[in-house]
Amino acid sequence: MFASDSCIIEHDWFTAALTFGLCCGLIISYLPQHFRIIHAKTSEGLSPLFLLLGSTSAASSLFNILTMQSGLLKCCSVVSGATCLEISAGIVQLSIQWVMFSLIFVLYMRYYPQHLRAVNKDIQVQTLDTLVIVKSSEITQEWKWSIVLSWVAVLHFILCAFTTAFVVLTSNPEPGANTPLPPLAYSWARFLGVSAAILASIQYTPQLIHTYRSKLVGALSIPMMCIQTPGGVLMVLSIALRPGTNWTSWLTFAIAAVMQGMLLTMCILWKLRQKKLGIDDFGVPNQPAGIEDGTPTVIVTQPSDSPVVSSSTEPISEQTPLLGPR
Incomplete structure (x- = not known):
């Protein structure tokens, strides 16, 4: 047991309301992208490397705040349920972020176009007296690449989960909102925060390149980006105001908001170009x-x-x- 004096939590209704609104906004903002892939029955136009970087960045941010607030979470045993929910709202927020983005990756794999998964090839086989043509199909390199990257995302999450659990249990942080983390826990949290920021800073680069080369919007959802780009600023503010966090917890979202704004601008320009050429988002003539x-x-x-x-x-x-x- 520990003294409850270290778990005196000051209620910040503004931050709590902001976090609650952002949690609802996160769910609403990702729904257009999920609906677009399901409705179009194709994920063509999305970059698998973009999805890998986004899911691993979101996972790193989630385990960063879990480590940073590991001491604060111990206070849930001595405070009310409402207060516990308030102090863990940041974790809930980043959990929603990871789940909703990872679901895009799942839908990408589920609705990957069949005609892009394999190519048909005619193989000539010479027999003693005739030349036989055998038809076969071969998995495309793009589909193989997508499968590999999806497994990398799964393994990254499992590795981070086990490592975070090991670090928190062995370092045993002191309970409280302002108590310093043990060196091991702080180093792990800083590593996660910096890696999340690096992943976020390059996350949109593959998608920007992919969208620029295709000159098509594809399965990307413009309404989702219109909601999330300004929402990224509120996300940074919400996380920065939470106790037990530092710049490593919100930097990733600041970088992502800027990069997403660039992708949104490009998609709007391509949308205007498509209208001029009389083609849809996948390049099919109207x-x-x-x-x-x-x-x-x-x-x-x-x-x-x-x-x-x-x-x-x-x-x-x-x-x-x-x-x-x-």
Whole structure:
């Protein structure tokens, strides 16, 4: 047992209300991305490396605050349930962050396009008197890469969970809000915080490169980013105001908010470009107007950004040239 004097908690209703609002906002903000992947039945356009970095960064932040507040959590045995919930709200907040982002990774693997998982190949086999062509399928490198990265994310979480439990149990931090952490626990928390910040700083780089090269929005959800980008500022403020935290706990979210703002800007620009070219978020041409009103329409592809559409009211026959006059 320990003295309850070290567990005197000052109630901060502003921080508690802010954290509660952010927890609700986190859930609401991620739902458009989950719904978009499920509704489109494809995760094309998402970078698996971006999802790995995001899930490992969120996991590192979660175990960072678990270690930093390990002494504070011991006070739950001597304070009321409401107070315990208040002092552990930051952990709940980061837990929601990790669960909601990791769910995107799960949906990415579940709805990975079938035509991108394997390619069909014709293998020629020479027998004594004939040449036999055998059809086979081969897993694509992109799908193999996605499987490897998903397992890396799982192993990272398990390793961090066991290490955090070992450090907290062996170092046995003193209970209280302002009691210093033992050197081992503090070093582990600092490592997690710095690694989370590094992962967050490069998290959006693969997705920015992927989206820039494809010049398509893909399965990315613009509404999610519109909610989360300004919400990142509130997230930083909420974590920074919590007892038992320092800059290593909120730096990751500050960097992520800036990078996400860059990705949001790029997606908006590509959305405008897609509208100009008459294609959807996955590069598929929108249905031409001629198909709906019965007007014969011929679509001609040329080596340029803009698709050329040639419409004619004359009857089409076998002698009708496919390419009109230039």
